[in-house]
Amino acid sequence: MEPLGRRPFLKTTAMLAGSSWLTPVGQWLARAADGDAPGALPSKKSAQAVIVLWLQGGPSQLETFDPHADSTIAGGTTKIATAVKGIYLASGFERLAEEMGSVSLIRSMISKEGDHERGSYNLKTGFRPDPTVVHPSLGAVACHELSIGKAEIPRHVSILSSQWPARGGFLGDKYDAFQMTDPAGPVPDAQAHVDSNREKSRLKSLGIVEQTFEKGRSKRVEETQHKNTTNAALKMMTSEQLKAFNVSLEPQSVQDLYGNTAFGRGCLAARRLVESGVRCVEVTLNGWDTHANNHQFCKTNLKTLDPAFSGLIRDLRQRNMLDKTLVLCMGEFGRTPSINPAGGRDHWPSGFSIALAGGGIHGGRVIGETDPEGKAEVKNPVRVPDLHATVFDALGIDYDKLNQTPIGRTVKFSEGKPVRELLDA
Amino acid sequence: MFFRNLFFIVLVLGGAATLVANLIPPKHGFKPTPTNPEVFQKNDFLETVYRVNASFEQTWLKNKIQPAVDADDLTIARRLALGLMGTIPSLEEIRQFESRPQGERLTWWIDHVLQDRRFADYLAERFARVFVGTEDGPFILFRRRKFSSWLSDQITKNVPYDQIVREVISTEGIWTENPATNFITVTAQKDKSNQPDPVRLAGRITRAFLGIRLDCAQCHDHPFAPWKQSDFESFSAFFGQTHVGFRGVYDGAGEYTIDDKRKNIKRTITPKVSYAPHLLPEEGALRARLSTWVTHQENTYFSQAAVNRVWAILCGQPLVSPVDNLETEALVPPALKILAEDFASHGHDIARLIRIIATTKSYRMQSLSDNDDSVNAEKLWAQFPLGRLRPEQVAGSILQASSVSTIDAESHILTRLARFGDQNDFVKRYGDSSDDEFDNRGGTIPQRLVMMNGKLVSEKTKGGPFSATTRINWLAPSEVKSIEAVFLTALTRRPTAEESDFFEQNLKNPEVSKGQQIQDLFWALINSTEFSWNH
Numbered sequence: 001m002e003p004l005g006r007r008p009f010l011k012t013t014a015m016l017a018g019s020s021w022l023t024p025v026g027q028w029l030a031r032a033a034d035g036d037a038p039g040a041l042p043s044k045k046s047a048q049a050v051i052v053l054w055l056q057g058g059p060s061q062l063e064t065f066d067p068h069a070d071s072t073i074a075g076g077t078t079k080i081a082t083a084v085k086g087i088y089l090a091s092g093f094e095r096l097a098e099e100m101g102s103v104s105l106i107r108s109m110i111s112k113e114g115d116h117e118r119g120s121y122n123l124k125t126g127f128r129p130d131p132t133v134v135h136p137s138l139g140a141v142a143c144h145e146l147s148i149g150k151a152e153i154p155r156h157v158s159i160l161s162s163q164w165p166a167r168g169g170f171l172g173d174k175y176d177a178f179q180m181t182d183p184a185g186p187v188p189d190a191q192a193h194v195d196s197n198r199e200k201s202r203l204k205s206l207g208i209v210e211q212t213f214e215k216g217r218s219k220r221v222e223e224t225q226h227k228n229t230t231n232a233a234l235k236m237m238t239s240e241q242l243k244a245f246n247v248s249l250e251p252q253s254v255q256d257l258y259g260n261t262a263f264g265r266g267c268l269a270a271r272r273l274v275e276s277g278v279r280c281v282e283v284t285l286n287g288w289d290t291h292a293n294n295h296q297f298c299k300t301n302l303k304t305l306d307p308a309f310s311g312l313i314r315d316l317r318q319r320n321m322l323d324k325t326l327v328l329c330m331g332e333f334g335r336t337p338s339i340n341p342a343g344g345r346d347h348w349p350s351g352f353s354i355a356l357a358g359g360g361i362h363g364g365r366v367i368g369e370t371d372p373e374g375k376a377e378v379k380n381p382v383r384v385p386d387l388h389a390t391v392f393d394a395l396g397i398d399y400d401k402l403n404q405t406p407i408g409r410t411v412k413f414s415e416g417k418p419v420r421e422l423l424d425a
Numbered sequence: 426m427f428f429r430n431l432f433f434i435v436l437v438l439g440g441a442a443t444l445v446a447n448l449i450p451p452k453h454g455f456k457p458t459p460t461n462p463e464v465f466q467k468n469d470f471l472e473t474v475y476r477v478n479a480s481f482e483q484t485w486l487k488n489k490i491q492p493a494v495d496a497d498d499l500t501i502a503r504r505l506a507l508g509l510m511g512t513i514p515s516l517e518e519i520r521q522f523e524s525r526p527q528g529e530r531l532t533w534w535i536d537h538v539l540q541d542r543r544f545a546d547y548l549a550e551r552f553a554r555v556f557v558g559t560e561d562g563p564f565i566l567f568r569r570r571k572f573s574s575w576l577s578d579q580i581t582k583n584v585p586y587d588q589i590v591r592e593v594i595s596t597e598g599i600w601t602e603n604p605a606t607n608f609i610t611v612t613a614q615k616d617k618s619n620q621p622d623p624v625r626l627a628g629r630i631t632r633a634f635l636g637i638r639l640d641c642a643q644c645h646d647h648p649f650a651p652w653k654q655s656d657f658e659s660f661s662a663f664f665g666q667t668h669v670g671f672r673g674v675y676d677g678a679g680e681y682t683i684d685d686k687r688k689n690i691k692r693t694i695t696p697k698v699s700y701a702p703h704l705l706p707e708e709g710a711l712r713a714r715l716s717t718w719v720t721h722q723e724n725t726y727f728s729q730a731a732v733n734r735v736w737a738i739l740c741g742q743p744l745v746s747p748v749d750n751l752e753t754e755a756l757v758p759p760a761l762k763i764l765a766e767d768f769a770s771h772g773h774d775i776a777r778l779i780r781i782i783a784t785t786k787s788y789r790m791q792s793l794s795d796n797d798d799s800v801n802a803e804k805l806w807a808q809f810p811l812g813r814l815r816p817e818q819v820a821g822s823i824l825q826a827s828s829v830s831t832i833d834a835e836s837h838i839l840t841r842l843a844r845f846g847d848q849n850d851f852v853k854r855y856g857d858s859s860d861d862e863f864d865n866r867g868g869t870i871p872q873r874l875v876m877m878n879g880k881l882v883s884e885k886t887k888g889g890p891f892s893a894t895t896r897i898n899w900l901a902p903s904e905v906k907s908i909e910a911v912f913l914t915a916l917t918r919r920p921t922a923e924e925s926d927f928f929e930q931n932l933k934n935p936e937v938s939k940g941q942q943i944q945d946l947f948w949a950l951i952n953s954t955e956f957s958w959n960h
Contacts, residue, residue, distance in 0.1 A: 154870060173867035179856065180871070188854065189874040193883050198945065201931075205949035208927050209916075213955040216793030220803070220811050225867030226954040233873035292616055341684065342616065 046396030047326045047359030049274040050142055052282040053267070053309060055301075055331035056162045057289030058119065058352075060345050061370070062337070063090045063298035065353035066107045071372040073337040077295060084364040092302030095310040101364050102313055102322065103357040104422055108368020108378040109387065111333060114347040116289070119332030120164045126388030126414045133405050137166035138328075138391060139280025140175035141413050145397045151277035152239035154178035154232060158282040159266035166282050170405040173225050177282060180245065182262040183269035187245045190237050203234075244276040245269055257315060259307030267308040271315055274325055288331055292342035305329075313357050326359025326394050330387075337374020351378040354387065360394045361422050385416025393418040460536035462529065465784065470777075473767040478786045480759040485807050492807040493790040498522075498530050500960070501789055503917040505534060507814065507959050508739040509779070510543040511550075512821030515831040516893070516914045535783050539776050542581065543833050548775075549577035550817075551738050555633045556593060562611040566619060566669065568600055569611075575604035586731055586773035587720035590634055594716035599673030606674040613669055621674070623664035623681060627657060634719050636730030636751035639699065658683060659697035663715040676710040720773075726751060728765035732778065736764070737863050739782050741812020741959045742803075748863050760806075792960040812959040813865055816855040819957055820881065823851075826915040826951060827885035829893045851881045868957065876952050886947040888940055894947060898940045904932040911943060915950040 062068060067079040067090040079088040082100035089097050096103065113119040118129050125135035136144070139156045148155070158165040158177035168175025180187065192199050214221050221227075236242055243249055247268045258264035263285045270281035285305060290297045309329060316322040334352020335345035351370045357363060368380040392399035392414055399414040464470065485492055502522055506514045514522065518537075525533050538544050553573040562569065579589050596605040612622040612629075631639040639657050665681025667674065681694045696715075698705055704721040706714045720727055729751050737743035744761045745751055768778050782788055787806040794808055802808040814822070825832055854875045876882055888895040893914050901907035908928045912920045920928065932942050950956060 176866070176869070178870055187874075189871075189878040192878055198941075202945050202948050202952075205928070205931070205946060206952055208924055209949055209953045209955065212921055212924060213953065213960075216791075216795060217811065217960075220792075221954055223867060224811060224813070224954055224958055225869075226873075226957070229868050229870045229873045230877075230952070233870050233877060236870070237874075237878075 045360065047394045048146065048324045049278065050138065050280050050326045050328060050359065050391060050395065051267070051270045051274065051312070052124075052138065052166075052280070053305070053312075053327065053329040054124075054162065054282050054284045055288045055305070055329065056120075056284050056286045057331060058116070058333045058335060058347055059288040059301075059331040060290060060294055060298055060335035061107065061351070061353040062335070062345075063295060064093070064302070065089060065105050065355055066370055067091075068370075068372045068374075071374075073339075073372070073374040075295065075339045087364065087366055090298075090302075092299055093306050095306050096313075099310050099313045099357070102317065103355055103363055104361055104365040104367070105353055105355050106367045106382050106387065106419065106422075107351075107353045107370055108381045109330075109334070109352045109354055109384070110378060110381045111349040111384050114333060114349045116332055117164060119347075119349065120162070122384055123330055123332050123387075124164070124166055125169065126385045126416065132407065133409060133411060134167065134169040135411070136169035136171040136175060136413075137177075137282075138388060139166050139177060139282060140168045140171050141392065141397065141399075142279045142395055143175055144171050145413075146279055146395065149277045151241070151279075153236050153241045153244065153273070153276060153278065155277070155279045157270075157273055157278055157280070158284070159183060159269060160262060160284045160286075161282070162284045162286065166280070170403070170411070173223075174228050177280075183245050183247050183265050184262075185246060185248060187236075187242060190242055192237060206230075241276040244272040244278070247272065254315065257307070258311040259304060261304045261308065263304050264308040264311070267312045268315075271312060271319075271321070271325075274321065275319075290335065291340070291344040291346060294335065294339065294343060294345045296343075309355075316358060322358040323360060324358075326361060326391060327357045328354065328391060329356075330354035337370075351381075356390075356422065361390075362425070365421060367419055367421060382419055383416055385414050386419055387416070388414040389416040390418040390422055393423055460533050462532050464777075465532050465780065469767075469771075470781065470784075473763060473781055474784050476763045477760045477781070480763060481785075481787055481806050484758075484805050488801070488805060490802055490805060490807045491794070491796065492786070493792070493794045493802065493809070495789050496791040496809065497918075498527075499917050500791070501531055501783075502534050504739075504788075504809070504959060505538055505783060507818055507822070508741075509538050509547065510541060510821075511547040511815075511818045512543065512825045512832075513915075514917055515825055516829040516910060517831050519913050519917065531783075535780055539779065541833065542577075545577040545580040546573075548580050548738070549573045552576055555734070556608055556629070557611045562607075563613045563615065563619070566600060566610040566613045567607055568604065569607070571601060571604040572607040580775065583774065583776050586768075586775050587722075587727070588773075590720050590727075591716040594630065594719065595710070595712040597673065597675050603673065609664075609667060609674045610669060619669050621664060621667050621669055623661040623667075624657075626664045626667075627661040630715075630719060631660065632749040634730060635724075635726040636733060636745075636749050637726060638750055638752065656697075656699040658694045660699060662694040662696040663711045665694070665696065666711050676712060722769045725762075725765060725769075728769040728773070729757065729761055731773070732761055732764045732768055735775070735778055736761075736782055739779065740788065740810065741814075741863065742810045742865060743863055744806075746863065809960065810865075813868065814957055814959055816852040818959075819855060819876075820851045822956065823881055823885055823951060826947070827893050828891065829896050829910070829914060851875070851879070854879060872957075873952075876957070882948065882951055886944050886951065888944065894940065894944050898943050904929050907939075907943060908932070908946070911946050911950065915947060916953075916955055 062074060063077050067077055067088055068074050069077060069079040069088070078091045080091050080094060080097055082089055082097035084100040087100055087105070089100075111119065111122050113122040113128060121129050124137040126138070127135040143155045156166065156175060156177045158179045160181060161177070161179040165179055166177040194202070210227070247255060247265045250268060250272070255265070255268065258268045263283060266283035270283055273281050285301065287297060287301050312327060313322065316325050316327070333347055333349040336348045338345075340346060367382060368378055370378050389399050397413065400412055402410040402412060405411055499519070499522075502514055506512060522530055522534055550573055553569065553576055557569065557572055576589070592605045593608045596603050598606055600607045600610050609621045609626065612625040613619040614622050627639065631637050639660060662681035666676050666679050668677050681696070682691045683694060684691055696711055698718055701718075701724060704723055705718040708714075718724065730749070733743045733745055733751065734748055737748050744758055745756055751757060764778065764781065767781065768774070771777055788809070790807070790809045792809040792811055794802060803810040855872055856869065885892070886894060888898065897907050897910045897914070901910050905925060908925055909919055912918060912924070928946060932939060934942070
């Protein structure tokens with residue numbers, strides 16, 4: 001434990017010791033402190049955390065990572081040169097272009113899901129929706145497989161969550177992302193109103209009532225997560241790490257680097273959280289479902305995304321965290337090469353782009369390409385499970401391992417193969 | 426001067442008497458709600474209940490599951506209040522309930538609830554979420570509050586469900602005068618001069634009223650059901666002549682055309698239903714014809730979807746999950762079919778349906794068992810399921826638990842305003858899981874934070890002059906009685922012997938004031954699993 005974390009830790013433990021029903025968390029804390037947590041410790045080489053910049057709505061590849069400026073399908077979108085010779089981004093990514101040496105692109109993502117809910121599920125979990133099992137999202141797997149480490153706050157966080165935030169799926173609801181809004185100030189309701197003696201006595205009373213209710217229902221009551229979440233909330237309340245959520249504690253210059261937007265603050269909070277031991281942060285930028293006025297909406301969105309994404313990479317690098325933190329920028333699908341009568345682009349899962357940076361991913365590389373006429377099939381296609389296998393490989397997670405689901409089915413964390421060009425030297 | 430003093434004294438005494446009356450069991454009964462217990466005794470009522478019970482019993486036998494025993498009356502009363510009014514019974518109501526002779530209590534309570542405006546308002550809100558969604562919709566053209574209070578009026582009058590739905594689908598006129606038309610205007614498209622969106626309407630009708638997901642066929646042929654993409658297009662075409670103008674929603678002329686983006690042409694689509702074409706009337710406006718077809722007594726999807734939803738609202742879990750997915754015939758349990766047949770053949774009477782469900786064995790069982798094979802038992806309705814309460818149910822319960830008398834729609838306007846403000850802020854913080862209303866997932870950390878440290882709980886458990894904390898502290902005759910009153914107020918049950926002993930010791934601690942002890946006891950009960958989960 002770090003010196004900062006020790007006092008609140010002891011305080012929490014002492015407080016919890018007063019009430020016997022809270023023992024599981026005591027054991028859990030002890031295990032975390034011993035470093036004897038379930039799951040492998042990440043090897044020295046592997047990334048230890050992942051930040052997902054989630055572009056909700058399905059971002060157009062043509063106005064972001066895959067411009068075909070000279071073709072008719074561009075509809076007027078222009079491109080800019082980047083720090084890496086031969087790689088172009090759409091105009092609006094001026095600052096990200098400077099970081100291109102750390103960023104790689106996959107321009108040949110393909111999936112079969114053209115609906116928002118199904119597409120989000122697909123990209124977040126690496127699987128297509130299946131009526132018999134709910135798959136865990138990338139971040140849930142990372143939390144399950146990597147050690148608890150020093151975190152006293154939830155290790156899976158979703159900032160500005162969309163309608164379908166990252167879930168624990170068959171790994172259990174306790175791996176669901178902790179959802180929060182704009183991290184402009186302190187976490188709401190995280191301060192107890194009463195002194196610790198009174199709090200202790202209240203919790204003891206709570207323990208008495210819980211015992212009554214558990215009789216004859218122990219299994220179901222456990223599944224409600226009530227006790228788990230109460231414990232986690234209590235632990236958070238006394239932790240110094242709670243400050244990681246509050247970006248107003250950063251110097252103004254750092255806040256400015258990310259752009260003065262809710263999404264920018266979310267990205268900055270993501271960095272602070274990862275610094276405190278959080279394994280996965282999902283930050284959502286809404287507004288990419290551009291069925292009408294595609295170009296205008298994309299331009300506006302890039303004003304938010306460009307400083308936040310590039311600022312995050314720069315900040316992580318300056319703090320020597322980039323090698324250990326994988327940043328993934330994606331949405332549920334891409335958009336059609338053709339432009340509809342409303343000036344929009346419609347859903348298009350058969351050839352879209354995602355961007356990766358840090359966490360041992362080689363920068364400055366481009367995988368696959370799309371047809372400048374928007375007709376032929378993509379070259380060197382990458383399927384969604386392959387993307388997940390790549391991320392898991394970078395995190396040192398054995399994605400091929402068979403896991404039991406609650407109904408006894410065995411499922412791997414990913415059915416794909418890593419994209420070696422992004423991982424190997 | 427003398428009269429004014431006298432008046433003041435009388436007022437104070439009167440007030441005190443009312444306070445005491447709420448706390449102490451009455452010697453002679455309250456003004457009872459008129460009920461008609463004979464409804465519960467009619468042959469065709471009992472027969473349906475019997476058939477539902479028998480169908481479950483068969484499944485239990487086949488799966489070798491021992492059903493749970495009956496729950497006590499107060500537990501069931503709490504379920505009914507939460508499911509139908511979105512709140513828990515008040516101490517005042519519990520006293521009335523217990524003043525009824527045993528054996529009559531639950532039928533009295535069901536009828537009492539069905540006549541309460543809180544029931545109509547709450548059920549209307551649950552229906553409105555499904556009919557028009559939760560979002561604000563187009564400015565000016567859509568009035569959500571109008572729509573839900575219209576629904577509430579229909580429920581109060583016990584208008585048959587099929588008639589409500591027919592009006593929702595086919596009414597013409599302005600959204601403020603004919604609030605049913607908000608069903609159409611919520612889909613008004615800003616970029617198409619406010620014309621309603623046939624695609625969204627078709628998706629909504631099939632999901633909300635028929636429990637089928639025809640809209641999955643919007644982009645591709647349906648993966649599991651026999652619907653084709655063309656089925657969805659022809660269904661949408663029923664709204665091809667619906668327009669929004671100065672005089673509101675009206676049916677005019679015109680054909681439904683869509684842009685075929687692949688072939689880059691415009692196609693004209695003829696309205697067609699996806700199954701049972703013989704139920705579609707030949708004459709009339711397109712929407713009116715469609716509404717008759719949707720609500721037709723022989724359209725089993727319609728009655729099954731309604732029953733599945735009402736069952737879910739009462740029990741926290743639908744009979745078929747997800748609640749709007751009844752496409753796979755093999756997954757529809759016999760109980761749902763029996764209830765749907767009864768519903769369709771008795772004039773789509775919502776009150777009757779609720780009375781029947783609330784009388785079935787499965788509804789009246791305990792949510793616990795000795796062998797703790799609860800997960801499987803819950804799935805087969807051999808045990809009442811633990812269900813996560815919705816944010817507004819939790820808010821309603823906290824507000825009710827902070828007062829010994831009933832907080833209802835007839836309360837003073839200021840109470841109602843306070844209630845709305847508190848509730849909205851809390852609901853936002855507590856977090857609405859999503860549109861999927863019955864996913865029944867575990868609780869979350871933000872929920873625990875807002876319950877342990879949030880403004881609503883801390884203010885409501887604090888002792889104000891009318892708060893339950895203060896009234897129980899002042900008026901309960903003994904420690905044991907005050908503990909009992911707190912348990913009844915917050916958890917609708919009496920404490921167990923162990924609990925009573927434990928908290929009595931607490932109350933006798935000379936170092937902490939009795940008021941604070943009662944406050945802390947309220948805090949503990951409100952933060953328990955038992956409080957936030959329907960059981």
